[in-house]
Amino acid sequence: MGNREVEIDKFILAVVVEEGQRDRVGGCGTPVFYAENQEEQDKIATYLARITSGVIHDLENGVYIIVRH
Amino acid sequence: MPGAPFAQAMFNGVVIGVLIRYYVLKRDYRQYPSYPHGVLTHLSLGFIAAVIGSIAIPALMEKEFTAVTFLALAATQFREVRDMERIMLLNLDQTSLVSRGADYIEGIARIFEARNYIVMFTSLLVGGATYWGNIFYGWLAGILAFLFSQKLMGGKIIKEIAKIREGRVHFEGASLYVEQIQIMNLGTAEVRETYLQRALGVIIEPLDDNGRATLANNGQRMAIAYDAAALLGIYKDTDTGEFMPILRRDLDTGRVAMVIVPLERDIHFLIEAVKRVPVLESAYVTPLRSSIGRKAAD
Numbered sequence: 001m002g003n004r005e006v007e008i009d010k011f012i013l014a015v016v017v018e019e020g021q022r023d024r025v026g027g028c029g030t031p032v033f034y035a036e037n038q039e040e041q042d043k044i045a046t047y048l049a050r051i052t053s054g055v056i057h058d059l060e061n062g063v064y065i066i067v068r069h
Numbered sequence: 070m071p072g073a074p075f076a077q078a079m080f081n082g083v084v085i086g087v088l089i090r091y092y093v094l095k096r097d098y099r100q101y102p103s104y105p106h107g108v109l110t111h112l113s114l115g116f117i118a119a120v121i122g123s124i125a126i127p128a129l130m131e132k133e134f135t136a137v138t139f140l141a142l143a144a145t146q147f148r149e150v151r152d153m154e155r156i157m158l159l160n161l162d163q164t165s166l167v168s169r170g171a172d173y174i175e176g177i178a179r180i181f182e183a184r185n186y187i188v189m190f191t192s193l194l195v196g197g198a199t200y201w202g203n204i205f206y207g208w209l210a211g212i213l214a215f216l217f218s219q220k221l222m223g224g225k226i227i228k229e230i231a232k233i234r235e236g237r238v239h240f241e242g243a244s245l246y247v248e249q250i251q252i253m254n255l256g257t258a259e260v261r262e263t264y265l266q267r268a269l270g271v272i273i274e275p276l277d278d279n280g281r282a283t284l285a286n287n288g289q290r291m292a293i294a295y296d297a298a299a300l301l302g303i304y305k306d307t308d309t310g311e312f313m314p315i316l317r318r319d320l321d322t323g324r325v326a327m328v329i330v331p332l333e334r335d336i337h338f339l340i341e342a343v344k345r346v347p348v349l350e351s352a353y354v355t356p357l358r359s360s361i362g363r364k365a366a367d
Contacts, residue, residue, distance in 0.1 A: 013171030042257045049114055055310045058243035064256045 021062035082123020082196035090115025122192030172288020230280035236270035247326035281323035286352035290316040302332030
């Protein structure tokens with residue numbers, strides 16, 4: 001498999017978080033997007049997932065992560 | 070001194086060899102090898118194998134020993150067939166929506182190599198039998214060799230190592246489950262709704278410890294996902310990774326659950342498709358054949 005492309009694998013590409021849950025995300029390195037409400041959060045996450053070919057995962061605390069698998 | 074029987078033996082061997090190559094060159098639902106060029110490549114190689122195989126015994130009888138060294142040369146050639154198939158399929162795998170995986174590809178490549186040896190072996194017997202006896206003996210030898218090799222090459226399918234049944238797809242919070250086996254965490258209500266409406270779940274229960282060990286192989290699971298997706302279609306594009314068919318294992322029981330979002334939502338045919346997936350040579354293991362495996366099983 002020597003000629004396979006190198007890809008970013010199992011990597012958090014972006015974090016989408018509801019405005020009220022700001023404190024639940026910290027650190028740096030991964031872009032964080034803030035959303036007004038859940039509807040907007042879903043929309044931003046879907047856009048980002050389509051653009052990056054990532055998958056949206058729901059941490060069930062108001063934080064979504066976009067991961068490249 | 071090559072005479073009439075020599076020519077007859079060679080001709081007979083080549084004809085039967087090429088016919089057999091054509092017969093085993095099945096173009097099935099996987100649409101592989103592609104028609105017409107892939108088929109032509111393999112027929113030509115089959116022809117070479119048949120020529121080399123059919124002259125070996127007559128040449129030996131005529132004391133033309135150098136001719137036999139061609140057999141060794143042929144073996145090298147056919148190893149290249151395996152490389153050729155492997156490289157091509159690996160390249161194609163990168164652009165397909167659901168990939169076959171390296172194990173499945175290795176299995177296919179190995180079959181292509183082995184089929185050339187079958188042709189060579191058959192032509193060898195046919196050539197020899199024709200040279201000794203007559204054309205009738207040659208054909209008889211060809212049929213026997215063919216039947217024998219069919220028996221030798223018949224691989225297992227999933228149905229023989231596991232029981233397959235439908236599994237209920239549901240969510241607990243954001244986690245997708247097929248019955249009690251967790252598949253993955255999925256975000257956004259829209260995606261979850263799509264899954265609930267369109268997805269199908271299948272539970273693959275190994276019949277014994279051999280099957281359990283085989284289903285644990287990741288390459289085998291990729292092969293199942295690939296065949297299921299190829300047969301039922303897949304509700305997915307390059308930018309929707311969340312609809313990738315996924316197989317996960319229940320660590321306690323060794324059962325494997327698959328979730329797939331097919332285009333044709335028909336559980337009956339999905340189960341049939343999974344049943345017919347070949348058990349990969351590289352994945353098939355038999356711990357029950359060892360005494361340690363047998364004792365550990367109970």
